[in-house]
Amino acid sequence: MLRVIIVEDEEPILDLMERLVGRHPMLEVAGAFTSPIEALERYSQLKPDAAFLDIEMPKMGGIELAEKLKAIDEELQVVFTTAYPGYAVDAFRVSAVDYLLKPVTPDDLERVAGRLSKNHSLRAGNREPAEEAVPSVRCFGTFETRGAGGGMVNWPTRKTEELFAYLLAYPNRLVNKWQLSDLLWPDLDEERGLHNVHNTVYRLKKALKAAGFSLELGSTNEGYHLASGAEFSDFGRLREFLGRSAKIDGRNAAEAKKLQLSCRGTLFGGKDYAWSAGIAAEASAQQATLARMLAAWHRGQGDLASAKDVLSLYLGHELLDEEMNAELLRLCAESGDAAAFCRHYESYRRLLEDELGIAPSAAMRELAASMSR
The missing domain is CATH 1.10.10.10 (Winged helix-like DNA-binding domain superfamily/Winged helix DNA-binding domain)
Known part of the structure; x- marks a missing residue:
């Protein structure tokens, strides 16, 4: 597992990045900072393997911070995040592993995590023997x-x-x-x-x-x-699990959690195969079924925080799923987390307006109104 620090001056985006990175099985959040100066001061203590740095920050930008961190540890792997594509040349001048445009998605993180892990293995000389790998x-x-x-x-x-x-x-x-x-x-x-x-x-x-x-x-x-x-495949394992499991309980919960982590994103990476629309819709429905079952199990255990995490992970690649967004908002309301409710509701409201030109459902608006009182 790779230790990662995240530096982002906007706190809501920092919270999102911390959740995304923290849920990834190959990554561990060693520190999260809104201040690049504080991140620089804490660096030697935390000893991370990689850093996710926002490029546009006051007082010290991400590229300048990367140069200072690389001067301390030239092996540090740097990934830049930004809302603007114009910094790519400068970013790669400091040997960035990747350059991600906001909002960062689970698919983006999955791609970057693979690169970080591969680079780390090569540098540490601890790559697993090829014969141990299976197709x-x-x-x-x-x-x-x-x-x-x-x-x-x-x-x-x-x-x-x-x-x-x-x-x-x-x-x-x-x-x-x-x-x-x-x-x-x-x-x-x-x-x-x-x-x-x-x-x-x-x-x-x-x-x-x-x-x-x-x-x-x-x-x-x-x-x-x-x-x-x-x-042989993540799709095959998901199908097989849902085919034999009508519900999630203590016996298969760990398997279900592992499946949700591995079965994220669109089928075949969104490759434009003319025949794939139907099977992609089937796969998306199966991802939703798994998330719904897993969230329901956590809710039944009284673990609302884990239920919210499950739904947030699913919504990372199915942003417009109305049922799951509504369930996440209900969980936020039930747990009394008004700040998380407001953040998610506002994000979903803007997404609906920008993508579809519509407003949230009447039930969602009523719930939001009750939370704001």
Whole structure:
């Protein structure tokens, strides 16, 4: 786990960043500061591995702070956050790991955490032996396939990767070869389309075998099927969990929490596959079901704080979900956290106005009015 400090002069944004970073399984918040001067003074005591720095701050900007921190510890990894894209050149002058535009999302943090962890392992010389890694596929927030050695699978063509995504989305069922031709090459005639399907299946088999996957990609005269266990992908594990768990209790709560942390973001990282809208909606509904079940379990345990954390984590990538926003506001009201209620309500109200041109529901407005009295 990497120790992280966060420096952001706007307290609501600092609170949000602290929650996002604190929930990530690879990161630990070592310190959070609104003052860059205080962060600099405390640095040697905290000894962080990485720093998330706002660029625009009074008295000392993030780039100047980064230069001073790197002078103390040249191994420090720096990530800049800003509302303005014009600082990129200056940011990378001080060897920033990344440059994030506000508001920072869980998907942004997931990408950055991977970079930070990889850099840290390389510098510390403690990378796990390749033979210990097992083949795996991440489908939420990205589409990333890693082989038995832990390295990324380099697909021979984009269509090979897309075919794999489709077969993962619909595993253990026969997929008609003419359907695949229409989905992947809609502009080609039948003969050329089927030829491409055959060649791409061949490339996919070779790539999976080379990566050490034990998946069976079978074929018949009518089409192809991928025999895939749930353990290979985050999407598969989520489906399998919801298929066997009608509710969350003490026996499966830890598994559910781990699943929610790993299954964040849009399916396939929002790749623009023409066929993926339906399966992405299904995946989003499953993410919502998991969050709803987990929040309900925490509420039943009397742990309203954890229930709020679950909903906040889900809303980090499904900002406009009305039901979940309403439930989070109710939890804030029940716990007497008026400040958190007001912050979230105002953020949601502005989002609805900016994105959809509408106001919160009448029930939400009434609840907000009662909280302001």
